[in-house]
Amino acid sequence: MTLLSVENLHVTFDTEAGVVEAVRGVSFALGRERLGIVGESGSGKTQTGRAVLRLIRPPGRIRADRMEFDGQDLGAAGEREMRALRGRRIAMVMQDPKYSLNPVMRVGHQLTEGLRQRDGLSRQDARAKAVEALAAVQIRDPARVMEAWPHELSGGMGQRVMIAMMLIPNPDLLIADEPTSALDVTVQAEVLSILDKLVRTRGMGLIFISHDLRLVARFCDRVLVMFKGRIVEELPAHNLMQAQHPYTRGLLDCLPRIGGPRTPLPVLDRTADWAR
Amino acid sequence: MALIEIDNLVVTFAARNREVQAVRNVSLAVEARESFGLVGESGSGKSTILRAICGLAPISGGTIRIAGQPAATRRGAGFSRRVQMVFQDPYASLHPRHTIDRTLSEPLAIHGLPDADARVVRALTDVGLPPAFRFRFPHQLSGGQRQRVAIARALMLEPDILLLDEPTSALDASVQAETLNLLNRLRAERGLTFLMVSHDLAVIDHMCDRILVMQHGAAVEELPREALAKAQMKTDYARSLFAASADRLLGA
Amino acid sequence: MSALTDWLRDPSPASRRQARLGQAYLSWLRLKNNRLAVIGLGIVLALVVVAVFAPVLAPDDPIAQNLRARLLPPLTDGHLLGTDDFGRDILSRLIIGSRITLYIILLVAVTAPVFGLLVGTVAGYFGGWIDEVLMRITDIFLAFPKLILALALVAVMGPGIINAVLAIAVTSWPPYARVARAETLTVRSSDYIAAVRLQGAGAGRIIWGHIMPMCLPSVIIRVTLDMAGVILIAAGLGFLGLGVQPPMPEWGAMISAGRKYLFEQWWVATMPGLAIFTVSLGFNLLGDGLRDVLDPRNSGK
Numbered sequence: 001m002t003l004l005s006v007e008n009l010h011v012t013f014d015t016e017a018g019v020v021e022a023v024r025g026v027s028f029a030l031g032r033e034r035l036g037i038v039g040e041s042g043s044g045k046t047q048t049g050r051a052v053l054r055l056i057r058p059p060g061r062i063r064a065d066r067m068e069f070d071g072q073d074l075g076a077a078g079e080r081e082m083r084a085l086r087g088r089r090i091a092m093v094m095q096d097p098k099y100s101l102n103p104v105m106r107v108g109h110q111l112t113e114g115l116r117q118r119d120g121l122s123r124q125d126a127r128a129k130a131v132e133a134l135a136a137v138q139i140r141d142p143a144r145v146m147e148a149w150p151h152e153l154s155g156g157m158g159q160r161v162m163i164a165m166m167l168i169p170n171p172d173l174l175i176a177d178e179p180t181s182a183l184d185v186t187v188q189a190e191v192l193s194i195l196d197k198l199v200r201t202r203g204m205g206l207i208f209i210s211h212d213l214r215l216v217a218r219f220c221d222r223v224l225v226m227f228k229g230r231i232v233e234e235l236p237a238h239n240l241m242q243a244q245h246p247y248t249r250g251l252l253d254c255l256p257r258i259g260g261p262r263t264p265l266p267v268l269d270r271t272a273d274w275a276r
Numbered sequence: 277m278a279l280i281e282i283d284n285l286v287v288t289f290a291a292r293n294r295e296v297q298a299v300r301n302v303s304l305a306v307e308a309r310e311s312f313g314l315v316g317e318s319g320s321g322k323s324t325i326l327r328a329i330c331g332l333a334p335i336s337g338g339t340i341r342i343a344g345q346p347a348a349t350r351r352g353a354g355f356s357r358r359v360q361m362v363f364q365d366p367y368a369s370l371h372p373r374h375t376i377d378r379t380l381s382e383p384l385a386i387h388g389l390p391d392a393d394a395r396v397v398r399a400l401t402d403v404g405l406p407p408a409f410r411f412r413f414p415h416q417l418s419g420g421q422r423q424r425v426a427i428a429r430a431l432m433l434e435p436d437i438l439l440l441d442e443p444t445s446a447l448d449a450s451v452q453a454e455t456l457n458l459l460n461r462l463r464a465e466r467g468l469t470f471l472m473v474s475h476d477l478a479v480i481d482h483m484c485d486r487i488l489v490m491q492h493g494a495a496v497e498e499l500p501r502e503a504l505a506k507a508q509m510k511t512d513y514a515r516s517l518f519a520a521s522a523d524r525l526l527g528a
Numbered sequence: 529m530s531a532l533t534d535w536l537r538d539p540s541p542a543s544r545r546q547a548r549l550g551q552a553y554l555s556w557l558r559l560k561n562n563r564l565a566v567i568g569l570g571i572v573l574a575l576v577v578v579a580v581f582a583p584v585l586a587p588d589d590p591i592a593q594n595l596r597a598r599l600l601p602p603l604t605d606g607h608l609l610g611t612d613d614f615g616r617d618i619l620s621r622l623i624i625g626s627r628i629t630l631y632i633i634l635l636v637a638v639t640a641p642v643f644g645l646l647v648g649t650v651a652g653y654f655g656g657w658i659d660e661v662l663m664r665i666t667d668i669f670l671a672f673p674k675l676i677l678a679l680a681l682v683a684v685m686g687p688g689i690i691n692a693v694l695a696i697a698v699t700s701w702p703p704y705a706r707v708a709r710a711e712t713l714t715v716r717s718s719d720y721i722a723a724v725r726l727q728g729a730g731a732g733r734i735i736w737g738h739i740m741p742m743c744l745p746s747v748i749i750r751v752t753l754d755m756a757g758v759i760l761i762a763a764g765l766g767f768l769g770l771g772v773q774p775p776m777p778e779w780g781a782m783i784s785a786g787r788k789y790l791f792e793q794w795w796v797a798t799m800p801g802l803a804i805f806t807v808s809l810g811f812n813l814l815g816d817g818l819r820d821v822l823d824p825r826n827s828g829k
Contacts, residue, residue, distance in 0.1 A: 016557045040448035041419065155318070184317040185475060185520045211448060254453035256482035258521065259505030264460065265453035265482070330726050356728035369719040373741040375547050382737075383727040408540035411547040416539065426723075433727065 003173055003205045004030040004052065007066040011047045011229075014059040022047040022060075024229035030173070034199065034206040036216035036237065038251075039226035045209045048226070049175045052207075053090055054082050070172065087114060091166035095178040097158030101150040108146030111165050118169070133164040137194050156187035160194060167198060173205040181210065192219060213240070213251050225251070232274065247274060277344050278305035279437060279469050280312075280329070286337030287321070287328050298324040300493040301338070308436070311463065311470040313484030315477055315517070321493035322473045323364075326439045329471075330361060342437070353387060360430040364442040366422035370414040376400075376425055377410045383432045399428040403458060420451035427458065431466070438463075440472040444479060456483060477521040481505065489514045558821045565817020571810025578623055579630040588617035590624040591775045599793045610795040612786065618799050621777035625800070628778045629807065632693055632762045633755055639697040641751050644704025645743060649735050651705070652712025663709070670702040674757075675764055682770045689778075692771035696761050700754060704747055711743040745822035752815030756808035763804055779804050 011023035023044040028035070039045040051062045054074065067074040069090065077085070086092075094100045102110055111130035115121045121129070127146070134142035137160040150158060159179060166174065179195065180188040196219065199206045210216050216223055217240040225233040225248045233245040243249055250268040287299040299321040306312040314322040327333035329340055331347065340347045342358060363369035370379055380399055381392040389395070397407045403424040414422055423443060430438060443459070444452040456479065463470060474480050480487055481504055489496040489511070497511045509515045533553070541547040559565055578585060587606070594615035602610040602618075609618040651662035669677075674696075681695035715721065716739070724738055763780025765771030772778035774785075779800040786797030 016554065016561075040450060186317065186516060189520050213449070251449055254450050256453075256456065256478045258478050258481045258518070260478075260482065262482070264457040267454050267457065268450045327722075330722070332722055332725070353728045356726060359726075361723070361726055363719040363723065365719060369723055371720045371724075371738055371741075375544055377544060382724065382729070386728050386733070406540075411541040411544055412539075413547065413551065429723065 002029050002031055003070055004207075005066060005068045006048075006052065007064060009048065009051055009062070009064040009067065011044065011051050011056060012061050012063075014061075021229055023051065026226070026229070026231055028224060028231070028234070030205050030207065032172075032203050032205050033222065034208060034220040036208045036210065036220035036223040037226060038210055038213045038216050038223060040211055040251075042228065043226040044229040045226050046177055049092070049177050049207060049209050052175065053086055053092060055092075087166075087171070088118070088169045089171050090173045090175065091169070091171040093159075093162055093166050093174065093176045093179045096182045097150065097153070097155065097162050098182075100162055101158060103150050105150075106146070107148050107150065107153070107161055111146070111161075111168065114165075115168065129168060130164075133168045134161070136167070136198065137161070137164045139164075154187075155183045156191055159183060159191050163191075163195060163198070167202070170202065171204065173207070174199065175207045175209070177209045178211070179208075180215075181212070188215075213248075214255070227274075245274070246272060279308040279310075279343055280304075280306040280471060281341040281344075282325070282329075282338070283341075284338035285325065285328060285335065285340065287324050287333050288336040289334070298333070298493055299328065302488075302490070302493075302495045303338075304488055304495070304498070306469060306471055308469055309467050310486065311472065311484045313480035313487040314471070314473045314490060315475065315480045315487055316490035316496075317475055317517075319492060320490040322490050323441050324493075326361065326441050326471065326473055329359065329439060331355075356383075356435075357387070357433050358435055359437045359439065360433060360435040361439040361441065362423075362426050362430050362443045365446050366419045366426060367414075367446070369426050370422055370429075372414055375411045375413055376417075379425065380429055380432055383429065387433065389433075395432065399432055402431070402462070403428045404454075418451075419447050420455060423447060423451075423455055424458065427455075427462070431462065434466075435468075437469045437471065440470060442474050443472070445474065445476070452479070459483065477504070477517060489517065555821050559817055562817045562820060564813045565820075568810045568813025568815070568817060571806060572814055575626055575630060575807055575810070579626045582623050582627050586617075586620035586623040588620040590616055590621040590777045592616065599789065599796070601793070602795050602799075609799045610793075612782070612796045613789065613793075616777075618782075618795065621782060622779070622800060622803050625777035625779050625782065626803075628689065628772055628776060629759060629762070632689070632696070633758060635693045636697050636700060636758050637751055637755070639693075640700040641704045641747050643697075644701040644706075645708045645740060645747055647701070648705035648708025648710075649712045649739050649743060652709040653716060653731065653735050653739060659709075662705070666702045666705045669699065670706075672699065674699040675761055678761055678765060679768070679770060682765060687770045687773055689772045689776070692762060692765050695765070696758055699761075700758065703754070704750060707746050707750055708743045711746055712739050715739055715742045745818075749815055749819045749822060752811050752818055755811040755815075759804055759808055759811075 007027045009023055009026045010021065013020040013022060026044070026048055037045045037048060047056065050056050052067070052074065054062065056062055064075055069085065108127065108130060111133065112126035115126040115129055116123065130146065131142045134145055139145050139157065139160055145161065153161060176195070180191050183191060208216055208220050217237045220237050223235055223237050223240065224231050225245065227247050233243060233248045235243060243252065247268065250266070253266045254268065256265060282302065282304050284301045284303055285299050286297065286301060289296045289298055302321070302325060304312070314325060316322045324333050328335050329347070342355070347355065377396055380396045384392045384395060396410065400407050400409060405421060405424055409417065417425065444455050447455060460483065462468065470483070472480065472483055481501060484501065486498065486500050487504060488498045491513050497509060497514045499509065503509070507518060509518060535546065536550045536553040538546065538550065541550055597611050597615040598613055600607050600611045602608065604610060607617050607619070609622065611617055612621070647662050647666065651659040677699045678695040681698060682691050685691040685694070721734060721738060724734060762771055763783065766778045766780030767784040769784065772781055774781060782800040783797045789796045
């Protein structure tokens with residue numbers, strides 16, 4: 001059952017240096033599965049995620065043949081309809097909780113704000129739901145965290161709070177934009193396993209945007225590789241080592257490995273036809 | 277006699293009525309022409325050690341010796357000609373209002389070295405950048421190109437020792453590969469000594485001969501590269517770091 | 529024309545001058561998009577042009593009295609904006625008076641911000657007791673209401689245009705010191721400052737070559753926004769008879785002289801008032817537009 005379907009998506013920005021095309025004709029379909037979008041900087045992966053939620057402001061422009069979420073046309077939807085979708089049915093987790101959590105509101109307040117304003121719950125009910133959500137992301141002392149300020153939380157904790165916050169309304173689709181890139185390696189594994197469990201048990205669709213090909217392949221069912229605004233390869237995650245496209249192969253091969261040879265690392269051929 | 281000797285270094289920061297020990301009794305020695313890696317997560321104190329060597333962090337205990345000489349309280353001109361650093365964030369380590377030419381010729385101007393023109397062009401070609409980039413501003417270059425400029429800048433004074441603070445963490449994977457290759461080439465050509473900091477075990481393994489694992493400001497384990505490749509770690513923390521390292525995830 | 533724009537837009541400039549001019553050109557393009565800022569710029573440029581060509585532009589002698597043509601209303605033959613109580617043509621007096629306004633603005637703009645920038649960057653860079661001492665001095669000057677302090681200084685030094693400028697400059701520099709210090713504190717811990725320190729640069733080189741360029745945008749914006757205030761203080765001093773002395777046609781003094789006739793012959797006071805209003809507005813609009821252009825966050829990633 002297709003949850004999200006995108007056809008021929010274009011995102012362009014008008015700057016005084018000219019028109020910049022961030023996304024050039026991207027198409028994909030997503031069911032209740034985990035899709036990874038991998039690319040380096042400038043590949044357009046983040047803009048693709050934001051375009052789905054229509055979070056791109058002028059001078060950016062979104063254009064697509066089709067952008068449908070569960071039967072609803074995202075391209076034609078008005079701002080009010082988008083607001084009803086965002087958060088409630090499509091949620092987004094971003095990279096750095098330092099910047100995505102409001103620094104002047106306590107964690108509990110931020111968690112319950114949406115519940116009280118959007119869903120009209122009473123203070124006790126909202127608080128109970130918030131504590132439940134924090135427990136679901138394996139925070140051991142939810143009551144203390146509710147009273148904390150965002151800057152008092154560690155990176156991993158902050159990101160878990162962010163995930164809890166985004167999952168309270170039980171959305172159908174989660175877009176995670178580099179959710180673990182700002183975290184330490186050991187914490188990354190923990191946060192990812194929490195995300196994994198939640199997505200599985202709730203049967204959500206997940207779009208996982210990252211620059212880390214190996215991480216995405218481990219975590220997702222399917223992988224899209226993007227380069228300069230286009231999708232260069234699409235493959236099931238378990239087939240990653242059999243990737244065909246020179247860019248994907250290049251990305252796989254250029255990373256150093258522990259115990260690998262000391263010879264120079266293979267680099268991308270930036271003069272090749274596909275690299276233009 | 278090692279080129280860099282650090283004995284029982286203690287670095288304490290005073291923050292909001294509390295004292296935080298960023299580095300606790302760390303000792304290490306780096307031989308000439310060696311490449312030594314400091315690995316750890318955030319808060320491990322690894323970057324602080326580099327800053328302490330440069331005189332950018334307050335030392336409250338222990339000594340640092342470069343080529344046998346204790347580092348003077350104010351790092352003088354001699355120090356600058358011996359030790360230079362490449363910083364982590366290519367977007368923050370170049371002055372946004374200076375052209376690349378200005379950034380590269382400044383160290384020469386400070387030390388009164390002649391022939392700035394020729395040296396700047398040679399520096400750019402040495403790091404693989406076209407001389408046409410000379411009068412660009414940092415915001416007109418990509419992250420990888422900026423980091424190359426940062427490396428070129430560090431080498432303008434022809435130091436013996438290069439301190440590298442996570443030089444590729446902010447770069448894309450493909451650009452990282454190019455940058456690491458460049459660093460290795462320059463090290464071989466100029467006989468440099470590297471003291472490199474990273475959170476990425478695979479990068480450290482590729483670049484360094486000996487490795488010190490740090491956690492919470494203290495040294496956990498020092499091991500040679502071969503031991504890392506064979507997963508012969510003695511401490512639990514080093515082992516957990518190894519297991520969590522991204523390249524283990526695909527069983528590569 | 530397009531050869532010039534191509535040269536300015538060249539992605540690989542061949543000299544420092546070309547690089548800087550190219551950046552300035554791109555900033556100009558960004559400023560052009562802001563219509564109000566362009567209007568502000570136009571007003572400021574008009575002030576400069578009028579002041580430079582004042583003797584040529586003024587139709588009448590601004591000082592010669594003609595008591596038979598006293599208090600003529602605007603649009604009288606030969607007197608577009610009317611005459612004042614001594615029969616002097618108001619338009620001519622405004623035009624010649626623009627020189628005085630511009631003179632005051634320029635003198636204040638090259639003294640107060642420069643001094644404030646120096647104090648702020650030194651205080652911010654060195655920290656410690658230097659910072660404390662300099663900032664307490666700044667606080668003391670800030671604590672005085674600007675007009676009162678200017679009045680006191682002029683009262684002590686005697687009236688006159690130079691003393692008025694000095695008084696205004698002395699009261700205007702503290703905000704620039706504050707702004708510069710704030711920027712310096714942010715910039716001080718950057719990696720590029722650490723890099724140049726590691727190269728062996730001394731404090732002077734760092735402050736002059738590395739920190740000040742980063743403080744300039746905030747200071748420039750502040751200067752343009754403060755210009756309106758400077759004009760008003762000069763006008764205030766002139767109004768109280770403590771700045772420029774008659775028969776010099778300073779706008780504030782003109783308003784003061786026209787006070788008596790405000791109800792019947794409103795133009796005597798209102799015309800110079802409108803001139804002050806227009807110039808202040810021009811600087812404010814320009815300052816707002818410059819903030820969008822000079823804000824480092826907007827000048828490319």
